Amino acid sequence: MSWPVDELKLERVRALMGDRGLDALVCRAPDNVLYLTSYWCMKGYDYVVFPRVGEPTLIVIEPQEADARRTGWVADVRTFRGYDPDDPRPPVARAVDRVRDVLRERDLTGRIGIERSTASQAADRMVGEPTIPSADWFDALTDIAREVVDGQPLLTEARTIKTAQEIERMRIANELAALAMEHVAERIRPGMRESEVAALWEGHVHEVGVGYQGRVEMARGFSLVWSGSGIATFTATRDRPIVADEPTLLEIWVCADGYWSDLTKNLCPGTLAPRYVELLDELLAVYRAAIGHLRPGADMAELDRLIRSAIADAGYPGQPSHPVAHGVGARAHEPPWPHQAGSGTIEAGMVLAIEPGVYWPGGGGLRIEDNFLVTAAGAEQLCRYPDDFR
Numbered sequence: 001m002s003w004p005v006d007e008l009k010l011e012r013v014r015a016l017m018g019d020r021g022l023d024a025l026v027c028r029a030p031d032n033v034l035y036l037t038s039y040w041c042m043k044g045y046d047y048v049v050f051p052r053v054g055e056p057t058l059i060v061i062e063p064q065e066a067d068a069r070r071t072g073w074v075a076d077v078r079t080f081r082g083y084d085p086d087d088p089r090p091p092v093a094r095a096v097d098r099v100r101d102v103l104r105e106r107d108l109t110g111r112i113g114i115e116r117s118t119a120s121q122a123a124d125r126m127v128g129e130p131t132i133p134s135a136d137w138f139d140a141l142t143d144i145a146r147e148v149v150d151g152q153p154l155l156t157e158a159r160t161i162k163t164a165q166e167i168e169r170m171r172i173a174n175e176l177a178a179l180a181m182e183h184v185a186e187r188i189r190p191g192m193r194e195s196e197v198a199a200l201w202e203g204h205v206h207e208v209g210v211g212y213q214g215r216v217e218m219a220r221g222f223s224l225v226w227s228g229s230g231i232a233t234f235t236a237t238r239d240r241p242i243v244a245d246e247p248t249l250l251e252i253w254v255c256a257d258g259y260w261s262d263l264t265k266n267l268c269p270g271t272l273a274p275r276y277v278e279l280l281d282e283l284l285a286v287y288r289a290a291i292g293h294l295r296p297g298a299d300m301a302e303l304d305r306l307i308r309s310a311i312a313d314a315g316y317p318g319q320p321s322h323p324v325a326h327g328v329g330a331r332a333h334e335p336p337w338p339h340q341a342g343s344g345t346i347e348a349g350m351v352l353a354i355e356p357g358v359y360w361p362g363g364g365g366l367r368i369e370d371n372f373l374v375t376a377a378g379a380e381q382l383c384r385y386p387d388d389f390r
Contacts, residue, residue, distance in 0.1 A: 003038055005073045006165045009158070010036070016154045017052040023110040025050040025151045026099055026141065028092075028133065031122035031258070031330040032115065032155055033058075039072030040218070040258035044124035044131035045082075045092045048074070049102045057106070059098045061091060071217065071257075078102065092131065096140050103144050112141055113151020122258070122331045125218055156335050160327060161349035167373060169259035170328070170351060174371060174383040176212060176219055177254045177261050180204040181385045190244035190269050197248060198225040198237045205254055216256050224251040229363035233322055245270040247366060247389070253332045260332040261382065262353045264369035266389045277390070279358060279366050282314040284388060286356045287368055290325070294352065294372055294379035300336060300344040307356050308340065320357040320367070328353050328371050350374045351382070 013036065017025065027033055028047045034040045036050050037058050046068075047059040058074040061082050068077050078101075080094040081087075087094065103109060116138065123130050141148050162170070183204040188197055202221040209219025226232060228243030242248050247266045254261045272280070290307050307324045311317075325338040328351050336344060336352070346352075352374065357367030368387045372379040 002071055003165060003169070006038070006163050009163045009166070012161075013050070013154070013158045014052050016158055017113070020113070020149075020154060021111055022113045022149070022151065022154070023052055023145075024103070024108040025113045025155070026103075027115055027151070027155070028095075028137075029115055029118050029121035030124045030130070031334075032118075034122075034258040035155070035159060035330050037068075037072045037074050039068045039074070041124050042067070042126045043082075043091075044126075044129075045080075045095050047095055047099050049099060049106075049108065051106065051108055054106070057102045059095055059102070061095075096137065100141065100144055103141065109145055111147045111149060112145040113149055113154060114138070114141070115152045115155070116150035117152045120331070120333070122255075122260075125258075159329055159334065160336055161347060162329060162351050162373070163349075166259065166329060167351070169256065170261060170371065171382055172212065172216060173219075173254040173256040173259055173261035174263070176205050176209045176216075176256060177221070177252055177263055177265075178383055178385040179208055180221060180252075180254075181250070181265050181267075184250070185267055188242060188248065188267050188269050190242050192242045193239045194225040194227055194230065194237050194242065194248070195239055197227075197242060197250070198223045201225075201250060201252060209254070209256060212256070219254060219256045222253040222255075225249070231359065231365050232363060233320065233357065233359055233367075242269060245273050246364070247272070247276055249367060251367070251369075255332070258330055260328055260330070261371055262326075262328050262332045262369070263371065263383055263385075264355060264357075264367045265385055265387070266366065266368070268389055272390050276366065280368075280388070280390070283311075283356050283358065283366055283368055286310040286314070287354065287387065290354050290356065291372060291379045291381075294346060294354075294374050296346060296348045296374060296376060298346040300338045300346055301340050301342050303338040303346070304340040304342075307354075311356060311358060314358075316358045320359065322355075322357070324356055325352050325354050327351065346374055348374050348376055
């Protein structure tokens, strides 16, 4: 699947580069490479040299050249060997050699931005084993460029506001999540194992998502599934049985050609127990208030305060232990990170995951979560699967 060049996105990046006096960005995090080139790398060894003036150069491992040319926006694609009989270094070292060659060849020797402060990155397309830079990389261009600075803040600022194409790609990820939820809802039964439900959901994302409507090349689902008293946070899916008349919570992510959805949806085989009905009503009220706050110009810190104070008023002070809002895009968790001690304003074009949750001592509880596009008219929910699961 090839997407047309997202000129609006690239113009924004180049304008920010101009403001900061950057001659080029050199990026290796898979989500930044995707953002700038539309190429989702296979193994995480690849680089893009993105100049403020002129066309970018994409540097990819040899077997990926055809994929990079077919799916990416970059005409200048250079390759490096994954294995070289005369060079015992890891492949990424040869990729850095190509970066240095390109910078010299194109006279990009002024002020260069690299990803010095990237705290997390998306996985590559092959396996959940992100490749990360070594200390050598941070010094690899100092003898070529006049100055090497941190380019990540620029990329973070650019990525916070989504273009129409990015939103379209995220809608696809959200639709695949909804289709898989419907698939599981038809099949879930008390006594099944949590891991069975997780496999049903993840498998359907992959089955339906690859080739979806001729618009998706690769789609994968990732899940955490807990049922009844097993509902918690930051714990793994286990082999516990699905409980009748209590929620089964699915914390779910879909990545479709590098763009993500991040959701929490619930199912209940049977009739929801009264204590959960009460908790669901309380959380839905908190949720609706948070959604109402998602308007351009609204205070970012107030979003966090609003959600947490409303949960405390419902009788659960200090809940939840995890962030209740964050950005989504070319990563499942990316800036902005609304925090009561932080700053900033909500802007049109942001996509935020909103996720209030309450977890009872000893197990059980609820979380609801969806992705919301901020528009001039308010917030638009991106996944059609309902949050009220009664």
